[in-house]
Amino acid sequence: xxxxxxxxxxxxxxxxxxxxxxxxxxxxxxxxxxxxxxxxxxxxxxxxxxxxxxxxxxxxxxxxxxxxxxxxxxxxxxxxxxxxxxxxxxxxxxxxxxxxxxxxxxxxxxxxxxxxxxxxxxxxxxxxxxxxxxxxxxxxxxxxxxxxxxxxxxxxxxxxxxxxxxxxxxxxxxxxxxxxxxxxxxxxxxxxxxxxxxxxxxxxxxxxxxxxxxxxxxxxxxxxxxxxxxxxxxxxxxxxxxxxxxxxxxxxxxxxxxxxxxxxxxxxxxxxxxxxxxxxxxxxxxxxxxxxxxxxxxxxxxxxxxxxxxxxxxxxxxxxxxxxxxxxxxxxxxxxxxxxxxxxxxxxxxxxxxxxxxxxxxxxxxxxxxxxxxxxxxxxxxxxxxxxxxxxxxxxxxxxxxxxxxxxxxxxxxxxxxxxxxxxxxxxxxxxxxxxxxxxxxxxxxxxxxxxxxxxxxxxxxxxxxxxxxxxxxxxxxxxxxxxxxxxxxxxxxxxxxxxxxxxxxxxxxxxxxxxxxxxxxxxxxxxxxxxxxxxxxxxxxxxxxxxxxxxxxxxxxxxxxxxxxxxxxxxxxx
Numbered sequence: 001x002x003x004x005x006x007x008x009x010x011x012x013x014x015x016x017x018x019x020x021x022x023x024x025x026x027x028x029x030x031x032x033x034x035x036x037x038x039x040x041x042x043x044x045x046x047x048x049x050x051x052x053x054x055x056x057x058x059x060x061x062x063x064x065x066x067x068x069x070x071x072x073x074x075x076x077x078x079x080x081x082x083x084x085x086x087x088x089x090x091x092x093x094x095x096x097x098x099x100x101x102x103x104x105x106x107x108x109x110x111x112x113x114x115x116x117x118x119x120x121x122x123x124x125x126x127x128x129x130x131x132x133x134x135x136x137x138x139x140x141x142x143x144x145x146x147x148x149x150x151x152x153x154x155x156x157x158x159x160x161x162x163x164x165x166x167x168x169x170x171x172x173x174x175x176x177x178x179x180x181x182x183x184x185x186x187x188x189x190x191x192x193x194x195x196x197x198x199x200x201x202x203x204x205x206x207x208x209x210x211x212x213x214x215x216x217x218x219x220x221x222x223x224x225x226x227x228x229x230x231x232x233x234x235x236x237x238x239x240x241x242x243x244x245x246x247x248x249x250x251x252x253x254x255x256x257x258x259x260x261x262x263x264x265x266x267x268x269x270x271x272x273x274x275x276x277x278x279x280x281x282x283x284x285x286x287x288x289x290x291x292x293x294x295x296x297x298x299x300x301x302x303x304x305x306x307x308x309x310x311x312x313x314x315x316x317x318x319x320x321x322x323x324x325x326x327x328x329x330x331x332x333x334x335x336x337x338x339x340x341x342x343x344x345x346x347x348x349x350x351x352x353x354x355x356x357x358x359x360x361x362x363x364x365x366x367x368x369x370x371x372x373x374x375x376x377x378x379x380x381x382x383x384x385x386x387x388x389x390x391x392x393x394x395x396x397x398x399x400x401x402x403x404x405x406x407x408x409x410x411x412x413x414x415x416x417x418x419x420x421x422x423x424x425x426x427x428x429x430x431x432x433x434x435x436x437x438x439x440x441x442x443x444x445x446x447x448x449x450x451x452x453x454x455x456x457x458x459x460x461x462x463x464x465x466x467x468x469x470x471x472x473x474x475x476x477x478x479x480x481x482x483x484x485x486x487x488x489x490x491x492x493x494x495x496x497x498x499x500x501x502x503x504x505x506x507x508x509x510x511x512x513x514x515x516x517x518x519x520x521x522x523x524x525x526x527x528x529x530x531x532x533x534x535x536x537x538x539x540x541x542x543x544x545x546x547x548x549x550x551x552x553x554x555x556x557x558x559x560x561x562x563x564x565x566x567x568x569x570x571x572x573x574x575x
Contacts, residue, residue, distance in 0.1 A: 032568070032574065033566065034559075035558070035559045035561055036557065036559070036567060037557045037568055038556055038557075039554070040552075040553065040555065040571040041385075041386040042059035042065075043382075043383070043555040043569040044059070044072055044382070045382045045383075045544040045557040045558065045565065045567040045568075046072055046076060046080075046379070046381035046382075046544055046566065047080055047083075047173075047542060047559070047565050047566075048076055048174075048565075048566065049566035050079045050168045051080065051084070051566075052381075052559075052567065053566075053568055054160070055072035056569070056570060058155075058159075059385055059570070061155075062150065063149075063150055063151040063155075063385075064148065064149070064387070064389050065097075065383045065390055066145060066147075066148035067145070067150055067156050068156075069092065069383045069393050070141045070145050070156045071156040071159055072381050073137070073141055073395065074141070074160035074219065074222075075159055077137075077160060078163040078168070078212060080379055081178075081413060082397070083379035083395075083469060084379055084395075086219075087137070087402065087407070087412045087413050087415055088109065088135055088137055088395055088397040088398070088415040088417065089108045089109040089133070090140065090378075090396055090451055091104060091105065091106055091278040091393070091394055091449070091453055092104070092105040092140060092141075092391060092393040092453065093265060093278060093391070093393070093453045093454070093455055094144065094389070094391050095276070095457065095462045097385075098388060098460070099461075102267075103147075103262055103263075104264070104279060105144045105147075105263075106140070106260065106262075106278070106281065107136035107143070107261075107395075108136055108282070109447065110446050111443055111444060111446075111447070112250045112254045113443045115249055115418065115441050115443050117425055117440050119441060120423040120441075127247050127248075128416060129246035129247060129403060129414075130248060131398075131416035131418040131419050132249070132414045132415055133418050134258050135414070135415060136258060137395055138227050139227045139230075139231065142226055142227040143260040148389075154223045154224070161220050164211075164212040164216035164411070167209040167210055167211035167212075170210050172205075172206040172564075174204075175205050181401045191404055191406050194212065194214065194411055212411050214411030217411070218230075218411055218412060221235055231256060235407075235410055236256070237252070238407050238409055239252075240252045240255075242405065242407045242414075264279060265278065265285060266288075266289055266342060267342075268289030270292040270293075273456050273457065273458055274457045274458075275289060275292060276454065276455045276456070277289065277452055278394075278451060278452065280331065281330065281332065282451050282452065283329045283450055284451055284474060284478070286342055287321045287322070287325055287452070288454065288479055289342045290320070290321045290350075291317040291320075292482070293343070293344055294316075295313060295483070296347070297347065297348060297351040300313065305484065305488045306516075306522060308525035309356070312356070313356075314483075314501065316359070317350075318476055318479070319362055322472075322504045323365040325505075326428070329438055330437075330438030331446040333446070334445050337438075357529065361508065362506055362508040366505075369428050369436060377396070377397065377399055377401070378395065378397075378451060378468075378471070379542070380468050380544055381393055381544055382466060382467065382544050384462060390455050391465070392453035392465045392466065394451040394453040394468070396449075397414075397415045398415050398417045398420065402414055402416050418447065420439075420448060420449065421439055421441045421445075421448070422440050425437070425440050430507060450470075450471060450472050450475055451467070452467055452474050453467040454466055454467055454478055454482065456485075456486065461548070462548060463547065463550070464545065464548075465546040466478060466543055468560075469542050470542070472502075472504045474541065476501070476504075476540075477500055477541030480498070481498075481543050484496075485547065492545060495545075497560075499512065501513070501516060502540060508532065509533070509534050510532065510534065511535070513535075513540050539563075541560070541562065542562050544557075545557070545558050554571075557569055
């Protein structure tokens with residue numbers, strides 16, 4: 001077979017699929033693919049159609065949810081370069097299905113050995129390459145596959161190799177993103193060469209093909225050699241050379257010593273459901289469970305989803321959880337985190353402090369923190385297989401397209417995650433800069449994250465799988481959708497589409513999406529309680545979720561349309 005076969009032909013050949021990757025819908029009411037999809041044997045929902053199709057092809061072959069998640073993650077590194085990555089990091093939450101115990105793979109980036117606590121404290125602009133943390137994605141995906149994968153490693157990486165080598169037709173969202181980043185970086189020759197149309201002299205449009213031969217070579221080394229194809233050998237040499245040329249900190253020794261870790265998830269309960277989220281260094285699991293515990297003390301459903309009282313209580317729960325985030329959370333290998341944060345007793349204490357008639361000024365919650373006067377581009381995907389194994393994965397480059405540093409000759413972007421550390425020790429500002437000790441820079445330390453991949457179970461089996469990008473807004477985006485489903489019984493499509501709000505303790509203001517601004521009466525009552533309301537500058541989050549019907553056992557996948565997205569499912573007879 002020629003190495004230049006089409007992507008679809010490669011997937012069908014490599015995975016043994018007879019027929020199209022996505023089967024035609026049986027009828028208009030039960031689509032198998034699109035922004036919403038249904039299936040009984042598996043489901044993949046991500047921001048990218050080609051990546052979701054890769055994941056479903058792996059499930060059809062007999063791979064499990066982890067095989068499909070690994071394949072989807074590598075495919076997104078090709079088809080969604082602004083956040084899909086091999087040069088970043090993230091968290092993968094896995095429920096093995098049945099009555100098994102969930103686990104979490106932490107592949108968050110780490111500070112290089114040369115990093116110092118005060119390297120960004122002077123407030124002066126630093127070269128973007130100095131913000132690059134040691135990448136964790138490839139090691140994390142390899143660890144998850146080693147623990148749970150059924151198909152050979154090479155088979156789950158191969159579709160991404162084909163996508164990079166043969167190219168794929170981009171959608172409007174990707175074309176716009178590439179045009180934007182190339183246009184904003186006129187002096188970045190390698191970025192323009194790899195991601196610009198005609199080197200940046202022309203504009204991409206929907207339907208254009210993006211071919212990435214350098215990335216294909218890098219991915220092929222990973223397919224052939226496993227994680228060592230990234231952390232050693234030619235790719236490691238290329239990363240080290242890029243660092244040396246640009247004044248970055250990562251060395252070959254940093255790469256060789258990087259370890260992904262398997263950790264116990266954060267566990268909470270809400271209205272009879274079990275909720276699992278990522279542990280520190282992600283703040284997502286603790287933050288979400290703490291907020292749900294607080295809100296469980298109130299009859300929100302009786303008050304109504306969009307009532308001023310419900311919105312007020314959500315804001316107050318957000319305010320307190322984000323204050324605790326600043327006070328206590330960081331890399332658990334470096335700081336001791338109070339166990340009480342996720343207890344019902346602690347939540348009752350917080351709830352008693354909430355006034356129903358008045359907003360709590362954020363400064364009052366942390367009088368011990370002196371107050372003077374995280375990038376939003378991540379991506380999430382959800383996967384479930386016929387046996388009920390579920391994967392919720394969120395990973396990132398930090399800002400959109402990360403550091404904008406493309407490793408010369410390797411074709412991939414590096415993160416700028418060092419910016420997620422607290423830059424100025426001891427300096428916390430009313431505008432939202434945090435300087436508390438738990439998340440200050442140290443060599444080998446993982447920076448605090450807001451990523452919140454979540455799996456909700458009912459009677460021990462996965463019921464809801466979801467997550468989102470969005471920097472510090474992530475936890476609140478996941479809270480909004482989780483409440484929409486578990487508390488307010490909204491259909492999944494409606495739960496994902498509903499307008500969202502966000503409060504992160506500091507700055508002391510509520511950001512709301514434009515559709516929520518239309519509820520003038522509710523917002524005026526919130527202002528009367530003392531809340532400052534701001535329209536968010538962008539749409540909040542990009543949730544890709546799966547829900548399991550308890551009666552029919554059918555899976556429903558919903559892709560958020562705030563950016564782009566594709567749900568792909570299948571069932572009996574679709575193979």
